[in-house]
Amino acid sequence: MYRYDHIDQTLVDQRVAQFQDQVARRLNGTLAEEEFRPLRLQNGLYHQRHAYMLRVAIPYGLFNSKQLRALAYISEKYDRGYGHFTTRQNIQYNWVTLEDTPDILADLAKVEMHAIQTSGNCIRNITSDAFAGVAGDEYVDTRPICELLRQWSTLHPEFAHLPRKFKFAVNGAKEDRTVLLCHDVGIELKKNAQGKLIADIYAGGGMGRTPILGSLIKQDLPWQLLPGYLTALLRVYNRFGRRDNLYKARIKILVKALSPEEFARQVEGEWLYNKDGDDNFTQAEWDRVAKHFTKPAYKSLPALTIEQITNQASDTEKSAFARWLERNVKPHQVPGYASVILSLKPHGTVAPGDATTAQMNAIADLADQYSFGELRATHEQNLVLADVEQAKLYELWQEAKKQKVALPNVGLLTDIIACPGGDFCSLANAKSLPIAKAIQERFDDLDYLFDLGDISLNISGCINSCGHHHVGNIGVLGVDKDGEEWYQITLGGEQGNNAAIGKVIGPSFYADEIPDVITNIINTYVKERTEDESFIASYRRLGVIPFKEAAYKNKKEHAKKSNAVEATGDAS
């Protein structure tokens, strides 16, 4: 894993000092809140509904046990004993104070961490595949490029005040686990026929109120030229992105307004002038960074069959263990090893992605014991131990169960992505967390969930789409109608190689209707599916109508019920 050299460390330390001074000026009143706001956002500090929230970067999702212990310490010392892992491979603390923030950042700097550009209208934390470097289906390990881009984008002076936030994702595997096309810029790494590392660039994707999938604007760009090309791209966006309307300020609107072809042409025109400049990455930089991403000291082990692994468990535990193996354990490049997903979505969970101080410390121990002390944060708000010996999976499973992070629901209906919603977020139209909980309670039967197979269900508390409802097979979106909380359902969204934006099925529902609505949609699938057909495949084959009819089956009764309540005058 990447280790800071004196440049990185100096930069982060000096950034802490800079922010200390900014906070001091805010507190003594010489810096107005309106002017402080973008500064604190560029240090990941939001003002939420009840308190300040600090978002800490986990660059491309990779961190180590020492860092996780530091995160645990922060959650205990400065927060309320937990942290929240987000879809963009960050961790958030919901209850920090402004006064404490410089100290938190100083504590983070001690373990080579920071909150730089985790928010604000700048280049955000760069995300990638949580399985980079170990995934069975990987063709390029994305981590060195991600690290080079992290450095290039950190405190980039020209792009410190863009029209809007700017998110990069980098993919290098056959299966896209990064939602590449929903990013402002998606970088697809590959090797050409000569074995040289090249990149395809997608631009103009994003969710929010105008969800758009990114368009391919550049093919086969040699990796060295990325900084110059991306500078050109961002320069076009910085100069011509809309600033008159917050909702139209993302690059997706510019790309759409110009057309991807015209946008690409303008970038190309700009790039002509710095193509050969010394912005380009050098081999020396690559070597400096890439040496940190060599393989850990793998033992030479025999590859075990599923049966051999399953047999590690006693007879009574076998079927439960097998389930976990099937859902939460992923194939590895190296024989005798596997990657393990620790589910942060136990049923009845307070919030998907939450981990308590005790869990964080315990998971750090597990990383030390089973996975070379390294961890990854996933886009689905779970954690990964990437390098586990197959022979130790049973042992690890038992330990993980003690920490309540062994639920075998990865990729299933209850592996819900959800934003903090109305419980924390001041932008929310409705709550997300109680909806996630109610759905998990309704679908608590693991056998049934297993039988349903892969289904993604994503919940956002408002149209900003932090919970990625647009790309959930089933999406739930909080909407506001006359001051009341309602929920709109989308169907047919998908992330991955067949990324698609879901479609709204019709009028919205009350919170208490949602579990029934989901049940009816799921029942329709179960009734109509052919053998081995996934939910999304059934939906594609059948179209929206049967699902829609099922979803609204009970709607009228509900309306009658609420009329009846009104008629009796019992309006409480």
Add this chain to the structure above:
Amino acid sequence: MSQAQSNSNTIAAHEQILRFPKGQKPSFGPNEWLIWSGSQDEGGLPDLKHGKSKVLVPFAWWVQHHYEIDVQAKTKSGHIGVWFAADDDILKHADVIEQGKSIWPLVAAHFPIFRDGRSFSTAALLRDRFQWTGEIRAIGDVLIDQLLQGARVGFDSFALRPDQDLDVALRQFDLFSVTTQNSWRGKRSLLATI
């Protein structure tokens, strides 16, 4: 007293200009330039009754009026420079800017509000693409916490907003001793040390 209070026809600026020429130390100097907003005085240059002898005119106005006799005379004596609005597409006027290189002692780029970063790109383009070697001044809503970014993209003088504390401003340039990307002032630390 800020110019904004005394005359709505100008863009407010601190009485002291923070200068930070490349390779030198930052320092303060008197502000000799009036920044004319161009919003009134239709067609003609403003009279310089504020003790200033030089005027920065809007670039768009220059494009329209630079051939007029009084403008030419004033330009010859080195008393006219231009400022670029955040939405001026300077690449569309490359020829005008090329000519300007030899006649404007000063150009400026305007920040309508501190969090509008377009003028960062304007300065970067003037340096990278036009090879502008003269002074480039940041004007408008120029606040302490954007000085460092401005200095790195190509600004070497700053007309801070009148309420900004000069001592705090001066300290900004020492905050960082390393960088991880190139800028107008120098290469990223890693390349600089190779």
